[in-house]
Amino acid sequence: MESRPLRYFVAVAEELNFARAAERLGISPPPLSRAIRQLESELGAVLFERTTHSVALTPAGEVLLAEARFALEALEAAGRRARRAADEPKLVLAMKADGDAGLLEAILARYASEPAALPVTFRLCAWQEQSRLLRQGEADVALVYEPYDRTGLDAETLAVEPRVAALAVGHPLAARAGLGLADLGLRLDEAHRYIDEVRGRGRDLAQLLTLVGLGDLFALLPASVADRYPRPGVVYRPVRDAPAAVLAVAWPQRSRSTATAALVRAAVSVADEKGERAAS
Structure with missing residues (x-):
């Protein structure tokens, strides 16, 4: 199967309109329709239910859409990795x-002692952006907190930490020694969504803690933050029933890079020595 018909199929599946898909692809509707019919013939499956007024994916089309997106992303990632390999490793x-x-x-430090080690370049990214960078070939390995999109990735857990609430010193709950999610107005099933929403508001931890200190919000953060980032105007309080903060090292499933494997080994070794992987 060639990539072009898959690109055509994805465009139609996302637009659910042949005219808009053709415009997006820069071709006219008739050749697009012919390409889709030929793809259906090759697969022996109907991909779209068509009427004069609508286009909808069939069950077979829904399956192909997920696989086609992944396949096209993998092709683009392969190209990026090849271009990067042509430069200095x-x-x-x-x-x-x-x-x-x-x-x-x-x-x-541990990675530098590995025979397969290469110079490390950092790609500092936004909250939950690491998965996309790995799949698109813009990064080789990532440190990422759960939950994240694991599609096409392998991972090893590095640290499991309890969470603390970061509160402004003037917050009504700041005088308490410990808290529960209910004190913060959250249920367990809401906690991860809240964590994602709040972390998305700050480009980095310093910015987020500034917002906390101003009283704009509270944040649920890994317990290690309390020791590493003391800040005037902010207090940290343990939250006994908050979901754990789980840090992982992740890499593309298809990676055969000895340098990537060496960094993963180094990360797991360091985490094991510090006892972080077994923490609760």
């Missing part, structure tokens, strides 16, 4: 600026 590590649970320095 290096390993690209994606992470948020504060997203290493205090392990990064030790990981890099």
